Amino acid sequence: AAGSLVVLKVTRAVRKASGIDQSMQRFLQEFEILRDVDHPNVVQIFDLGITDDHLYIVMEYFARGDLRKRMQQGLTIRECLVYARDLARALQAIHSAGILHRDLKPGNVMLRDDGSVALIDFGLAKARALELEITDSGLIFGTPHYMSPEQGHGRSIDERSDLYSLGVMLYEMVAGQKPYDADNPMA
Secondary structure (H helix, E strand, O other), rough: OOOOOOOOOOOOEEEEEEEEHHHHHHHHHHHHHHHHHOOEEEEEEEEEEEEOOEEEEEEEEOOOHHHHHOOOOOOOOOHHHHHHHHHHHHHHHHOEEEEEOOOOOOOHHEEOOOOEEOOOOOOEEOOOOOOOOOOOOOOOOOOHHOHHHEEEEEEEOHHHHHHHHHHHHHHHHHHHOOOOOOOOOOO
16 A cells, blocks of 8 residues: 555675576565465565666565564463464465475564564475475575474475474463574484
8 A cells, every 4th residue: 555664675686697596586486485375474565676686575564573572572372372373374375385484483473563473584485386496405494493303404394394393483482482492403
């Protein structure tokens, strides 16, 4: 709507002498994923543009910030359950579209003014439908404390890895701490 605040997510330089680089590919993949998923618990996007060798995505703005910040204030059990339910619904929507998020964590969950949540940051997402080969086998992407063991060890993952991450987040929302907090959570 006119006069509404939005967020511009901007890439670094998108062109090399050889053409499209990996960061540009990831950025375009994120746009395609978000364009194809219309769900109330997934961030809304409005436009994709290019200027001065940078791509940008125009997306929804969240005045209340992210779940990580909100968790620092403590959550009620009801809030924990509502957030977990909304995130499970978002995962169902993206998984139904053939997408794995691969980096589900409190910093990638935004809060709307109405109390609902929206999943953001699909830069590491993997879309089976797009078949983009932009990650090398055995490379590890994501945030260690929220990764499933198979993801942390660079093995093949599926929807269960995102659900594992949701479980870690639910534990942290309820208990106020991660289930484990070692220097190396993959140990």
